[in-house]
Amino acid sequence: MRVDIISIFPEYFAPLDVSLVGKARERGILEIRLHQLRDWTHDVHKTVDDTPYGGGPGMVMKPEIWGEAIDAVIAQAGPAASPRMIVPTPSGRPFTQETAIEYAEEPWLLFTPARYEGIDSRVAAEYGSRLRVDEVSVGDYVLAGGEAAVLVIVEAVGRLLPGVLGNARSVADDSFAPGSMANLLEGPVYTKPPTWRGREVPEILLSGHHGKIARWRRDQALRRTLEKRPELVARLDPAGLDKDDRKI
Numbered sequence: 001m002r003v004d005i006i007s008i009f010p011e012y013f014a015p016l017d018v019s020l021v022g023k024a025r026e027r028g029i030l031e032i033r034l035h036q037l038r039d040w041t042h043d044v045h046k047t048v049d050d051t052p053y054g055g056g057p058g059m060v061m062k063p064e065i066w067g068e069a070i071d072a073v074i075a076q077a078g079p080a081a082s083p084r085m086i087v088p089t090p091s092g093r094p095f096t097q098e099t100a101i102e103y104a105e106e107p108w109l110l111f112t113p114a115r116y117e118g119i120d121s122r123v124a125a126e127y128g129s130r131l132r133v134d135e136v137s138v139g140d141y142v143l144a145g146g147e148a149a150v151l152v153i154v155e156a157v158g159r160l161l162p163g164v165l166g167n168a169r170s171v172a173d174d175s176f177a178p179g180s181m182a183n184l185l186e187g188p189v190y191t192k193p194p195t196w197r198g199r200e201v202p203e204i205l206l207s208g209h210h211g212k213i214a215r216w217r218r219d220q221a222l223r224r225t226l227e228k229r230p231e232l233v234a235r236l237d238p239a240g241l242d243k244d245d246r247k248i
């Protein structure tokens with residue numbers, strides 16, 4: 001997978017050199033190219049923003065700069081003809097595990113994180129006619145820029161790429177992966193020592209009864225989901241079947 005990120009703060013993406021994503025890059029599973037948006041400005045101050053038409057607070061990012069930057073990146077087309085363009089924004093559709101799975105299938109992603117009050121809306125319109133342009137939200141709050149959202153999305157997608165997670169960990173076990181634990185929150189997890197500061201590990205987990213352990217884990221996941229995210233339980237199929245129609 002190829003990932004291009006255009007930003008006025010490319011240094012924000014240093015964390016993508018470490019851990020899982022960093023190793024995936026070293027192994028050639030993921031290729032990430034960073035671009036400084038200001039490289040496409042033509043004034044001495046390298047201006048990327050201006051006051052909003054219609055008045056109002058803050059500044060808006062200028063369309064010309066983004067247009068030249070995106071054109072330049074798209075022109076570097078490799079095996080994939082064109083990228084899927086992703087714009088993190090509070091007004092986007094929610095980014096979920098389903099979105100991450102969808103993006104993990106893409107050969108080329110182009111991220112355009114905005115600063116200020118956002119990017120002139122003509123940019124999404126201009127590229128929406130040529131590329132798939134997704135405006136996605138990573139949460140119902142306002143960030144100072146989309147860079148942190150890009151880090152979240154790249155990590156959520158990167159860990160799904162084949163070969164990134166070790167064999168010990170399959171994404172099929174994820175909270176939100178399709179299957180019997182689909183749409184449930186993670187239950188409690190434990191490891192050695194069996195007693196820590198007088199606190200024991202639930203006996204069932206030491207029993208070796210895998211069927212009982214699986215039922216206990218699902219019960220704990222249901223309890224935690226009911227307590228913290230009841231709306232997710234409402235989405236479970238009342239017939240008790242998960243979405244692949246396998247008996248839970």
Ligand SMILES: COc1cc(COC(=O)c2cn[nH]c2)cc(-c2cccnc2)c1
Nearest residue numbers: 089090114118137138139142143145146
């Ligand atoms: C592209 O337009 C943007 C992008 C961002 C940065 O992304 C997020 O905040 C975000 C992404 N998922 N969840 C939050 C911020 C604004 C913005 C809006 C109003 C006032 N101030 C800033 C507009």
